[in-house]
Amino acid sequence: MDFSSLFLQFPWLPAFLLLLIPIIYLIFPSKDKTKQYNFPPSPPKLPIIGNLHQLGKLPNQSLWKFSHKYGPVMLFQLGRVPTLVVSSPDMAREVLRTHDLDCCTRPLSRGQKKISYDFLDLAFSPYGEYWREMRKMCVMELFTSKRVQSYWYVREAEVGHLIENIKRDAPTPVEMNDTMFTLTNNVICRIAFGTSHRGNQFEHGELKQVIDDAMTLLSGFSASDFFSPRFGWVIDLVTGLHWRLNRCYKSFDTFFEKVIKEHLDSSRPTPETEDIIDVMLGLAKERSTVVKLTKQHMKAILVDIFLGAVDTSSVTMVWVMAELMRNPRVMKKVQDEIRSIIGRKPSVPEIEIDKFTYFRLVVKETLRLHPPASLLIPHETIRQCKIGGYDVLGKTRVLVNAWAIGRDPKMWDDPDEFRPERFEGKDIDFKGQNFEYLPFGSGRRMCPGINMGLTSVMFVCSNLLYCFDWKLPNGMKPEELNMEEEFGLNLRKKVPLHLVPIKYNWENFKG
Numbered sequence: 001m002d003f004s005s006l007f008l009q010f011p012w013l014p015a016f017l018l019l020l021i022p023i024i025y026l027i028f029p030s031k032d033k034t035k036q037y038n039f040p041p042s043p044p045k046l047p048i049i050g051n052l053h054q055l056g057k058l059p060n061q062s063l064w065k066f067s068h069k070y071g072p073v074m075l076f077q078l079g080r081v082p083t084l085v086v087s088s089p090d091m092a093r094e095v096l097r098t099h100d101l102d103c104c105t106r107p108l109s110r111g112q113k114k115i116s117y118d119f120l121d122l123a124f125s126p127y128g129e130y131w132r133e134m135r136k137m138c139v140m141e142l143f144t145s146k147r148v149q150s151y152w153y154v155r156e157a158e159v160g161h162l163i164e165n166i167k168r169d170a171p172t173p174v175e176m177n178d179t180m181f182t183l184t185n186n187v188i189c190r191i192a193f194g195t196s197h198r199g200n201q202f203e204h205g206e207l208k209q210v211i212d213d214a215m216t217l218l219s220g221f222s223a224s225d226f227f228s229p230r231f232g233w234v235i236d237l238v239t240g241l242h243w244r245l246n247r248c249y250k251s252f253d254t255f256f257e258k259v260i261k262e263h264l265d266s267s268r269p270t271p272e273t274e275d276i277i278d279v280m281l282g283l284a285k286e287r288s289t290v291v292k293l294t295k296q297h298m299k300a301i302l303v304d305i306f307l308g309a310v311d312t313s314s315v316t317m318v319w320v321m322a323e324l325m326r327n328p329r330v331m332k333k334v335q336d337e338i339r340s341i342i343g344r345k346p347s348v349p350e351i352e353i354d355k356f357t358y359f360r361l362v363v364k365e366t367l368r369l370h371p372p373a374s375l376l377i378p379h380e381t382i383r384q385c386k387i388g389g390y391d392v393l394g395k396t397r398v399l400v401n402a403w404a405i406g407r408d409p410k411m412w413d414d415p416d417e418f419r420p421e422r423f424e425g426k427d428i429d430f431k432g433q434n435f436e437y438l439p440f441g442s443g444r445r446m447c448p449g450i451n452m453g454l455t456s457v458m459f460v461c462s463n464l465l466y467c468f469d470w471k472l473p474n475g476m477k478p479e480e481l482n483m484e485e486e487f488g489l490n491l492r493k494k495v496p497l498h499l500v501p502i503k504y505n506w507e508n509f510k511g
Contacts (some may be wrong), residue, residue, distance in 0.1 A: 008447040040075040040084065040390040050077030052226060058487050060374035063087065064404035075396075079108075079226025083397040084387065087404040089411060089435040095379065095398055096389050096435070096443040102385040104444045107378050107397050110224040111217030111241075114249050120300035122448070123308065123377060124218070130156045133291045138301065139448050141279060148451045150273065152350045154190045155456065158183060159463050160506055163347055166468065166501050173473045176321055176497040180314040181208060184456060188309045192302060193259045194275040210251045212488075213244045214303075215311055215484040219489040256299040276305060292511050308449055313456045317491045319370040320363060320461050322497050323418050324472065324476045330420060331400045334359050338466045348466045353458045359465075361420035363457060364428070367439035369418065374403035403491065411436040413500075430454065468501040 043066055045051045055078075056062040063085050066074060074089030095103050105127035106112070112124040119125040122134050141147075164182050166174060179429035185207065189195065257463055262268060263277045271278065280301065291297065324331040337358045342348050353359075379398040384391065392398075407415040412422065428434045430450055432442030440447040447453075464470075472481065488493040 010377045018403050032473060036057045037391040037393070038389070038393075040068040040073045040388065042075045042077070043070060045077050048079070050079055052078050052188055058485060059400055059486075060403040060487065060491065061261045061429075063375075063399070064260045064402050064407070067401070067404060073390060075390075078397070080243075080391065081226050081397050083399060084381075084392055084430050085399045087401045087406055090407060091388050092301075092438060092442070093403075093435040095400060096432070096438075096441070099385045099387065100443040102383055103381050105380050105382050106445075107225070109378075109381045111219075111245055114245050115214055115217060115252065115303060117296045119301040119304070120297050121249070121304045122301065127382065127444070130291060134297075134301075135448065137283065137291070138158070141283060142301075142305075143274060143448050143452060146453050147279075147454055153273075155182040155187055155459055156347075156350055158190070160347060163463060163467050167503060168505055169469070170284075170501045173500050174499045176318050176499055177493065178496070180317040180460070181211075181310065183460065184310045184314040184317075187456065188306060190275070192276040194263075194271055194277070194304055194404065210248055211307065211311055214248045214252075215239070215489045216309055217245055217248060218307070219487075252303060252357070253299065256302050257295075257413060260295055260298060276302070301490050305449070308447070309452060309456070311490050313453050313460075315492050316363075316366065316370070316374055316453070316457050317460055318493050318497055319368045320457065321464070321499065322481065322483060322493060323366050323369070323472070324362070324465075325472060325497075325499065326481050326483070327418050328478060330362060330418065331465075331470075334362055335465050335469075338462050339504075339509055344467060347461070350455070350459050353462055356458070356462060358420065359458070359462060361423045363454070363461075364423050364430075364437075365418060365420040367430070368406040368412070368437060369416075370485075370491060371402040371406060372490045374485075374487070375402070376400045376402055376438070377445065377489070400438065400441070402441075405436060405438060408436065467504060470505055471500040471502060473498050473500050480510070 043051055043054060046053065052063060054066070054076075063074075064087060067085070067087035071092045072084045072086060074087075076085060077084045079119050081334055084095075086095055091110065106119075106121070106124050108126070109124070113119055117125045122131070122138055124400040125134065127132045136430065143369075162179070260277060260281075263281060274282070277298065280293060280298045284298075324334065334356075338356060341355050342352060376399070379400070380394055381394050381396045381398060383394045386392065406412070409415050428437050432438065432440065432446045440453075472478065481497075485496040486492045
């Protein structure tokens with residue numbers, strides 16, 4: 001056959017063949033290559049994109065449904081990225097404990113790289129000596145129980161301010177999503193920067209929009225993460241993700257540069273209590289470790305604190321209030337507990353929140369059904385290992401579906417039902433030792449800010465429940481409340497929660 005004449009007749013044929021060859025390779029991989037490994041079960045995939053089209057708008061739910069057919073350990077091909085998904089406590093234990101060291105690094109996501117100052121932060125930096133030193137510093141200096149408790153006056157002041165505003169405007173409905181976001185932002189800004197910086201502190205976009213974009217970008221679900229970086233950025237550019245990434249980075253960097261400069265100003269009055277930047281500046285002068293803190297390191301840690309604490313805490317507070325509104329029996333039991341312990345006071349002092357045993361069960365149950373990071377932050381294997389008896393190669397992305405694990409019917413009776421009593425008498429906590437319950441992860445990459453987050457959620461919500469009775473607007477019934485989720489690094493309530501506050505009448509109390 002004269003190929004030259006064939007190509008002249010069909011000039012598009014060479015390009016077609018060049019495209020066809022890799023497609024055939026993807027559809028019919030080398031038998032020698034696949035025979036030597038015992039890979040986990042996988043759903044059928046398409047050329048080039050693999051299983052990406054099967055994730056849907058809520059990957060946590062889509063992957064949960066696939067696990068019903070393919071089992072608790074599955075292998076997906078997301079573009080060019082092999083991705084292991086585990087959906088049971090036993091498989092989570094293998095990933096996060098048995099093979100913790102094999103699975104404890106992070107994928108090098110483009111969005112995470114940019115916003116974390118080239119992986120100088122704690123949450124997204126690859127595993128290694130740098131990460132170990134940064135974690136040691138954060139755990140021992142920034143997130144200790146003592147330091148978290150030292151900021152009690154900040155939380156009490158900001159919550160007091162919120163309560164007074166709600167009382168003044170009651171019974172005007174409160175939009176809980178924005179209200180909780182603004183409150184946690186004010187608290188974290190005062191803890192981190194020494195001042196609340198109320199209002200729009202970013203010069204390149206509205207505060208909430210910048211945070212929303214950042215959480216999307218940090219989820220690790222952008223085109224450049226799943227296709228060759230050479231070409232993935234083009235898709236990011238077309239979809240606007242590239243522009244949003246640069247805007248997020250510029251917004252954070254400009255703001256952090258401003259507040260660090262304020263702290264370095266020699267004319268700044270000496271604060272009564274050190275904020276997070278003061279602590280880090282002190283460590284930069286005194287600490288003789290592998291990591292010499294620079295401004296870039298500080299900004300990277302501030303990104304973790306700012307995004308993790310503000311978004312995660314506010315999202316959880318909204319879910320707590322939403323679940324209580326859907327369950328009036330639980331709501332009444334919680335409010336009776338809080339009011340009987342506190343008695344007649346203007347508000348709940350933070351020192352009292354450890355006494356709320358039933359309310360702590362409510363928070364546990366909320367986090368079971370609505371873990372903030374439903375797929376945890378993605379892990380990546382450092383080397384080949386076996387998970388569930390299957391071969392998992394190095395450089396495989398690993399997703400732990402904490403959302404699915406919290407709904408495992410083998411572990412939980414009536415898993416979709418909100419029933420805080422299921423935790424009574426059970427030694428199940430937030431520390432990552434119980435693999436049927438992983439709202440904050442487990443192992444080396446477990447969230448180090450648990451104390452700060454739980455303290456904020458318990459304190460804020462207990463005050464809202466103590467000072468007010470709450471109703472749904474417009475005669476809405478509890479069962480009509482929309483509980484749809486919106487996927488991101490944190491799993492948010494899709495439809496904003498509006499609640500009507502009614503100032504509590506103590507004459508009705510029978511505790």
